[in-house]
Amino acid sequence: MKEDTTMSLDGQVAVVTGAASGIGFAIAEEFVSAGAKVVIADIAKDRAEEAATCISHAGGTAVGIQVDVADRAKVEALFHETEATLGPVDILVNNAGISIDRGVRRISDEEWQRTIAINQTGVFLCSQAAAISMVARRTGRIINIASRAWLGWFGQLAYSSSKGAVVSATRSLAIELAKYGITVNCLAPGLIDTPLLQAEPPEVMERLLQAQPMGTLGDPRDVAWAARFFAEPMCRSITGQVLYVCGGKSLYAQPA
């Protein structure tokens, strides 16, 4: 019989962390439109539930579950609740992240540790919970949202360090999980128009925009489409890769 090569996530269960907003929300929308059942996992309980309602109204299944990805007990509870409600997780998108840097001379211990806890340890905790179930079923997709900033970014020591760790984790997980039919890939977005960026002062934004090869910010849906590519069943031989979604900015040497 001819193999079905249609693109679809029909019936698959996906957990998208940090999906109440920005890039994660766009990924959740994209996955639901492709037929997946999606958990909007976010630290903001009300916004997670609102996002799930909004996506469900457009047709499809989305549920909001509160989680702090830096907290092992809450991550384990997220995966138990997902399995009980929708079934075992086929796709994990480690998207939750924060950026609170203030330059190496001013960042506090607490800011450093919170950045590492969410951006790096969060990827470890969620990937571990997902991998245990995926290995048992010998199938799965893990997609990590790093950042082009992993290459280094002015004034972003904690953020860029944490995203560099996400790239390394992607490669190590890909090597370890390949024999179980699980792929692990990474997206490195450039500047994407989300609330995360709206905290930047206007003069910084102006300078950043001028340095963009396409002269514009990316759209969260650009990242969502790339995430869907990695999630698709046909994308089974691509693993351990970093895909830039940055309008060509990664081709240039200057960091920001």
Ligand code: NAD
């Ligand atoms: P955003 O601020 O719009 O969304 C982040 C979401 O993560 C929020 O809903 C927030 O409530 C949630 N969150 C924060 N801490 C959490 C925690 N401990 N547990 C669970 N959820 C938590 O940001 P965004 O721009 O959509 O960023 C999403 C991801 O993309 C992040 O990992 C970010 O580093 C990465 N990224 C963003 C850009 C950009 O330009 N916007 C560029 C490169 C990479």
